[in-house]
Amino acid sequence: MPSQVSVRTDPRALRRSIPGTVLFDGELAERGFALNAMCYSFNDAENRAAFVADEEAYCRKFGLSEEHCAAVAARDVPAMLAVGGNVYYLAKLAGIFGLNVQDLGALQTGRSVAEFKAMLSATRDLVDPALGGLHFGPDPASAALQREHA
Amino acid sequence: MAQVVGGYFTSHVPAIGGAIERGDQQEAYWKPFFDGFPPVRQWLAEARPDVAIVFYNDHGLNFFLDAMPTFAVGAAARYDNADEGWGLPVYKSFVGHPNLSWHVIETLVEAEFDITTCQNMKVDHALSIPFELAWPDVGAWPVKLVPIAINTVQFPLPSPRRCLALGQAVGRALRSWKGDERIMVMGTGGLSHQLEGARAGFMNPEYDRFCLDNLATDPAALTAHSAEEVAELAGTQGVEILNWITARGALGDAPQTMVMRNYHVPISNTAAATVVLEPA
Known part of the structure; x- marks a missing residue:
C-alpha cells in the first residue's frame, strides 16, 4: 500500500474529505448505535410520548453515552452527527422537537x-x-x- | 410472456406528502413539481401496467443498523406503510406478487447476487409518495408490488456499477417471467440534495443534468463514479440516484425513449425530478 492514496482511487478516504460533509460509515455507525436506536424507536407514538415525558430516563433506557445525552439535551444537531447520529434516524427526533429539514439546515449552516x-x-x-x-x-x-x- | 412497459422515476421528498395532504398542488411553490404528473398519469393510462417493480431506499421504517441489507427484495403478499415518526399520514397498503418476487430472487441468486429476502417488510414514504403522485384519489393501488430496497444509509453503499448490474439482472428475470403481466419499473428518490453537515442545502444541477441526459440512452455513463464520488457530486442524500440507476438497468440494455422529464429546484431541500422512459 502506498503511504498516501489519492481520494480518487481510495473511496474510503473521500468519506472524510468532502467539504462540510462526513459520510456515515461503520466508524460512525458504531459510535452512534445507541443514539440511532433510540431515534428508530420514535416510529412508535408511545415511545415519542415516553421520551417527552422523561427525556433523561428514556435516553438511559437506550444506553446513550454521556456525549450522546449532552448533544440531545442541547438540541445540538452538529454534535449529534459528530457522535454518530444518522440524519435519517435523527429526523425522527427532530420531529419531536418540531424541527423540519429546513430548520435542521439552518442550525447546521449558521443561517x-x-x-x-x-x-x-x-x-x-x-x-x-x-x-x-x-x-x-x-x-x-x-x-x-x-x-x-x- | 410478460412485457416490461417502461419506467417511472420521481423524487420522494416527504414534504410532497404534506403538500398532497394540504391540497397545495396548485400553490406557486409546488405547481412546477406537480405539473409533471398529468403526463405521468396519461402514460400510465396508456401503458396499463399490472405490476410495479420499485427500487427505493428505506429511511428507518423497516430497516435499522442492527441488520442493514445492501439489497433487499420483498416477497410478501402484502406490504404496509406505517408511522415514520415525523407526521406524515399512514398511506395505503400494497398487494404483493410473491410468485414474481421469488422468480426475481431465484434469478438474482443464480446470477450470483447475494440479496436479502423479506417476507415481512414495511415500506416507507419513498415508495408511497411516488404511488400517491401517480395514482391520486384511488381506493386501492391499481398495480401489484415487488419492492427492492437499496442501502443508501450506511457506507459502504453498493457502487453505481453494481446497481446497474443488479437492475439488469432484475430485467432479465422480468423478461423471462412466464406470466402475462404488463410490468413497470420505478426508481425513486433524488436528485441532488444534502440534509446534514455544514454543506446542508447543497444541490448540483450540473450533475443532475448529466444523470438526466444519460439515463435513457447511456446509463453506463452514470457508473463511472464510486458511491462516494456520487455523494460528493449529488449530496449525501443525492446518492438515491442509485435507485434510479438500478431501475434503469431493469429496463434493459437497449436505449430507451424519454417520454417526459420534469426538473424543478427546490422542493424542500431537494432538486426534484420526474421522468418516464419507455422502450424505443
Whole structure:
C-alpha cells in the first residue's frame, strides 16, 4: 500500500474529505448505535410520548453515552452527527422537537431559517432552461418548453 | 410472456406528502413539481401496467443498523406503510406478487447476487409518495408490488456499477417471467440534495443534468463514479440516484425513449425530478 492514496482511487478516504460533509460509515455507525436506536424507536407514538415525558430516563433506557445525552439535551444537531447520529434516524427526533429539514439546515449552516430557504431557492438560478421545467420527447435540449401542454 | 412497459422515476421528498395532504398542488411553490404528473398519469393510462417493480431506499421504517441489507427484495403478499415518526399520514397498503418476487430472487441468486429476502417488510414514504403522485384519489393501488430496497444509509453503499448490474439482472428475470403481466419499473428518490453537515442545502444541477441526459440512452455513463464520488457530486442524500440507476438497468440494455422529464429546484431541500422512459 502506498503511504498516501489519492481520494480518487481510495473511496474510503473521500468519506472524510468532502467539504462540510462526513459520510456515515461503520466508524460512525458504531459510535452512534445507541443514539440511532433510540431515534428508530420514535416510529412508535408511545415511545415519542415516553421520551417527552422523561427525556433523561428514556435516553438511559437506550444506553446513550454521556456525549450522546449532552448533544440531545442541547438540541445540538452538529454534535449529534459528530457522535454518530444518522440524519435519517435523527429526523425522527427532530420531529419531536418540531424541527423540519429546513430548520435542521439552518442550525447546521449558521443561517436563519429564512436565509437557508433563500439559499435553497437561489440554486434555481443555476438551472439552465434546457434542464429546468417540463419537457417532452427524446431530445429535451432541442424541445421547446412545453408547459402549456401540461 | 410478460412485457416490461417502461419506467417511472420521481423524487420522494416527504414534504410532497404534506403538500398532497394540504391540497397545495396548485400553490406557486409546488405547481412546477406537480405539473409533471398529468403526463405521468396519461402514460400510465396508456401503458396499463399490472405490476410495479420499485427500487427505493428505506429511511428507518423497516430497516435499522442492527441488520442493514445492501439489497433487499420483498416477497410478501402484502406490504404496509406505517408511522415514520415525523407526521406524515399512514398511506395505503400494497398487494404483493410473491410468485414474481421469488422468480426475481431465484434469478438474482443464480446470477450470483447475494440479496436479502423479506417476507415481512414495511415500506416507507419513498415508495408511497411516488404511488400517491401517480395514482391520486384511488381506493386501492391499481398495480401489484415487488419492492427492492437499496442501502443508501450506511457506507459502504453498493457502487453505481453494481446497481446497474443488479437492475439488469432484475430485467432479465422480468423478461423471462412466464406470466402475462404488463410490468413497470420505478426508481425513486433524488436528485441532488444534502440534509446534514455544514454543506446542508447543497444541490448540483450540473450533475443532475448529466444523470438526466444519460439515463435513457447511456446509463453506463452514470457508473463511472464510486458511491462516494456520487455523494460528493449529488449530496449525501443525492446518492438515491442509485435507485434510479438500478431501475434503469431493469429496463434493459437497449436505449430507451424519454417520454417526459420534469426538473424543478427546490422542493424542500431537494432538486426534484420526474421522468418516464419507455422502450424505443
